[in-house]
Amino acid sequence: MSAPVSFFDAVNARQQALNTLLCVGLDPDVSKIPLRYHSTARPILSFCRDVVDATHDLVATFKPQFAHFAAADALDDLKEIIAYCRELGVPVILDAKRGDVGSTSEFYAQEAFDVYGADAVTVNPYLGGDSLEPFLERADKGVILLCRTSNPGGSDLQNLKLASGEELFEHVAQLAATQWNTRGNVGLVVGATRPAELKRVREIAGPMTCLLPGIGAQGGDVAASLEAGRGGGLIISSSRAVLYPDSDDAGAVRAAANATRDLINRYRG
Amino acid sequence: MSAPVSFFDAVNARQQALNTLLCVGLDPDVSKIPLRYHSTARPILSFCRDVVDATHDLVATFKPQFAHFAAADALDDLKEIIAYCRELGVPVILDAKRGDVGSTSEFYAQEAFDVYGADAVTVNPYLGGDSLEPFLERADKGVILLCRTSNPGGSDLQNLKLASGEELFEHVAQLAATQWNTRGNVGLVVGATRPAELKRVREIAGPMTCLLPGIGAQGGDVAASLEAGRGGGLIISSSRAVLYPDSDDAGAVRAAANATRDLINRYRG
Numbered sequence: 001m002s003a004p005v006s007f008f009d010a011v012n013a014r015q016q017a018l019n020t021l022l023c024v025g026l027d028p029d030v031s032k033i034p035l036r037y038h039s040t041a042r043p044i045l046s047f048c049r050d051v052v053d054a055t056h057d058l059v060a061t062f063k064p065q066f067a068h069f070a071a072a073d074a075l076d077d078l079k080e081i082i083a084y085c086r087e088l089g090v091p092v093i094l095d096a097k098r099g100d101v102g103s104t105s106e107f108y109a110q111e112a113f114d115v116y117g118a119d120a121v122t123v124n125p126y127l128g129g130d131s132l133e134p135f136l137e138r139a140d141k142g143v144i145l146l147c148r149t150s151n152p153g154g155s156d157l158q159n160l161k162l163a164s165g166e167e168l169f170e171h172v173a174q175l176a177a178t179q180w181n182t183r184g185n186v187g188l189v190v191g192a193t194r195p196a197e198l199k200r201v202r203e204i205a206g207p208m209t210c211l212l213p214g215i216g217a218q219g220g221d222v223a224a225s226l227e228a229g230r231g232g233g234l235i236i237s238s239s240r241a242v243l244y245p246d247s248d249d250a251g252a253v254r255a256a257a258n259a260t261r262d263l264i265n266r267y268r269g
Numbered sequence: 270m271s272a273p274v275s276f277f278d279a280v281n282a283r284q285q286a287l288n289t290l291l292c293v294g295l296d297p298d299v300s301k302i303p304l305r306y307h308s309t310a311r312p313i314l315s316f317c318r319d320v321v322d323a324t325h326d327l328v329a330t331f332k333p334q335f336a337h338f339a340a341a342d343a344l345d346d347l348k349e350i351i352a353y354c355r356e357l358g359v360p361v362i363l364d365a366k367r368g369d370v371g372s373t374s375e376f377y378a379q380e381a382f383d384v385y386g387a388d389a390v391t392v393n394p395y396l397g398g399d400s401l402e403p404f405l406e407r408a409d410k411g412v413i414l415l416c417r418t419s420n421p422g423g424s425d426l427q428n429l430k431l432a433s434g435e436e437l438f439e440h441v442a443q444l445a446a447t448q449w450n451t452r453g454n455v456g457l458v459v460g461a462t463r464p465a466e467l468k469r470v471r472e473i474a475g476p477m478t479c480l481l482p483g484i485g486a487q488g489g490d491v492a493a494s495l496e497a498g499r500g501g502g503l504i505i506s507s508s509r510a511v512l513y514p515d516s517d518d519a520g521a522v523r524a525a526a527n528a529t530r531d532l533i534n535r536y537r538g
Contacts (some may be wrong), residue, residue, distance in 0.1 A: 027373070065369075065373060065376075067367075067369060067373050067374075067376035067377045067379075067380055068373070068376050070376065070377070070380040070384060071376035071377070071379035071380045071383070071384060073384050075344060097367070097368055097369050097393075098336075098366070099366055099393060100334075100336060100366050101418060101419060101420040102420060102422070104296070104334060104336050104337070105336075107334075107336035107337050107339065107340035108336045108339070108340070110336075110340035111336055111339040111340045114340070115339065115340060115342050124366075124368060124393050124395050124396075125395070125425075125426060126393050126394070126395040126415060126418075126426055126427070127415070127418050127420060127422065127423055127426075128418075128420065128421075128422030128423050128424065128425030128426055128427070129422045129425050130420050130421060130422030131418075131420060131422055131423075132422075146395060146396070149370060149395075149396050149397075149400075150370060151370040151371060151396060151397065151399050151400060152397075152399060153371070153396065153397030153398045153399030153400055153401075154396055154397050154400075155397065156394075156397030156398050156444065157394060157395055157396075157397055157437070157440075157441070158395070158397070160431055160432075160437070160440065161431065161432040161433075162429055162430065162431055162432060163429075163430040163431060163432055163434075164430075165432075168426070168429070168437070171426075171429065172426070175425065
């Protein structure tokens, strides 16, 4: 009997085997998906399955985003697409940004890992260590904490200067790397739009894996992010730029994913 | 034609009409609900309907907690119980602690207000102002931001001292009361376990309504909270102490809610 493979080990093995750091974010938006899906019984599921079919050998992980399914009242589609990714051997990050007091976080951990079957989940650290514990104690699962998010308004709190001299996101990285990562299953979200902060996170948190959303539609800088993130794990996520390329051709999604994977690899050196 | 009544106006009117600040949190936990529900077709829905029937004239608002339904894969029950509360004229706070970058927060706002039909939602401020805007622009809805949560670990981030001399939760209260509340639809979560912080929030945010979870099972202090919260809106929430009284008698839930309402009113003076 071997121990279950942890999320970060599984991602790392796949990144090496397939030579890719790319994560495709599954953010289905019925106002953007090609018209041909609108006549199917389950447009969101059909669209996501086609995206997964077209890109799974180019990615280390998929990242379905909860709200996009919830707003369309399509959580059954979310459940099925996660199961489908896992059948294909691809680890899944449920991007849900959960977080609540401990007794309730236990239910959120069950939601992510048991109801939806995700391998990892994004979690908001604002409620502190005891709110994270129900996620963290699932040692084979990945717990990816928001540190410096990709949006401009992220600076409102995350870049606040503390009396200690740190900025808030630096303190989160510090807590994550020390107090919270006792089981080795913690990662950090740092926007691909924020290479300066990624460099600081790398200095503080060492080789801890960072999930970088925001390349493509949000304008994240691939070259600067790869340079800043050297020395540790990286999962580089693109959603809209891969899902909604300018062309509706069946091959356009794969072409966009392939180009993004290659772009990342070019700067990886 | 009259404008739609805003969430906080509706709560305030009901608080005055029924002489109650009580909010009952709907946190259904199948391991705790009385055995007689286990043989029903939908135990969670049946239990929650009975709680609502037994307490609706004692409360100003109900607060269903998303994770408790999600972990049981019972989101249809969540939808139905929210509709049922609203049929009875009781405004509903969906306690979901959402928050994401702006383009995704738009989908979370749709989830809370359109898919589930809630009148208000709890939101995590860690991602900053642009992440809140899709919620805030729904002016008739309530947006209740986490400020100082009821759990001990809340201090990990929320009580950090900033270079400005404020603690982080004070800065959140300040932003909420100024930059973020341009439409008058913002409230703040301050745990009933944290009267000293509630006093500071009242000084900073003036009469802004504060939602106080944590009385009952979490040990929140009713007398100290009411004293600290004077001068503005209060919504005082109890979940486990009302839902799971020591007795399984049909009347026990109403008795617990009634006693809590009366306890609050005694200290309200």
